[in-house]
Amino acid sequence: MDRVKDKLCIVTGAASGLGKCSAELLAAEGARLLLADIDDEAGEALAASLPEARYQRCDVSSEADWQALMATAEDMGGVDVLFNNAGIAVMATIESTSLEQWERVQRINSTSVFLGCKYGVQAMKGRGGSIINMSSMAALVGVPLFAAYTASKGAVRSLTKTVALYCQQKDYGIRCNSIHPGGINTPMGAKALEDADGEDLKLMTDAGASMGEPEDIGWMVVYLASEESKHVNGAEMVIDNAATAA
Template sequence: MQQRFNQRVVIVTGAGSGIGEGVAERFFAEGASVVLAGRGRDKLQAVADRLGDETRLLVQPCDVADWGQVQALVRAAVERFGGLDVMVNNAGVAPEGDALDVSLDDWDQALQIDLTGVFHGCRAALPELLERGGCIVNMASVSGLGGDWAMAAYNAAKGGVVNLTRSLAMDFGERGVRVNAVCPSLTRSNMTEDMLKDEALMARFMDRLPLKRPAEPADIAGVVAFLASDDARFVNGVNLPVDGGVTASNGQPRM
């Protein structure tokens, strides 16, 4: 595998499972020193134990909804590895329900983790990234590019991430920091286990998914790594669908 991230330092939030774990594994495999962040120390430690080389890993529990904890996360990365080159804001939740069904607590949690948490990560990382010409990759979603039935909070939060990414790219690109986002569709993870077991639901997904399978975390991780690499040095402000072709459709049914 290429070693595009030798001597570079990467923070990945939500690194204890799913897409975040896959992203952390990809950066580690390409030579980066990786800070594994998330709310569950045990899950993060399990990822670290599997990856191995402790000299290039730091486990740092962090609730991205808490500004102080995110500041501490960035400080810990800099103290351990000497700086920061890439911030991957991946942590997220996905409560279900339309505007009448979703609880106010779930609404607040989705906005605090999925949107404010991304803002916290960007705000805390930017001073370090500006020093080294680093970059940010945010985890948006196809649900931020278009709406879903009965996902009001998630749609609102991910839509916010999409436009926050554009705003940051405009404000900081001229200062040497690129900001992009990836927009996955259905991806195999702990968050989608129940969906993947629902055969009728999966049949409807496959009717809309030209590649005829859910994404694996590694599918998303490869694109995150590309956006963070020098191969994407002229890519800025992009919200890139990684969706197997879902957004290629205009929404009309198969004829």
């Protein structure tokens, strides 16, 4: 299948979990890939395993790294799809979160998406494209065990709609949507469950819901990257097996 044939897709946080799975599915659907992460070993290994892929180190909280990544994308013919996926989870409540933890989470999960959208819009205007921002079900409901994380993902949700509307008003041909997974079986998801004790689990909103698999998110990424979703813009795509439906 060639659902995204020859499109140049940037995937951040590509070395593991949802980024890795999405990159593999995009490649299987004909995409060219520019993979970004701070885990160079795993990032390089993934690039080597895919037909048309290149890895570049990019700390998504660094503006200079974003500028360098976009310059590479330009050299590769220009970016068509940007998946702002990289993120971290810190398990701490409103009482136990330190200011340092708060600021670190906002910087890696949310400031990163601001930078990605800013440079992504600059690079895509005139040629069009699709920006896909990784949010979470934690943007839609409270999750007492992840105070800073919920706020960072809420910011991603709001910024996504603002970018979508701005680009539509400017007629840039750039779509921007957010993805909101529930618990998914990745290294991050597994670690959260492993670290949580019985009391903590009561503070997890979706504690009773089943865990999803990375492909459950990866196929949504392929859809949003492809022309199949050409009328989907400013939307929040929830993939959580009804965890937030009540």
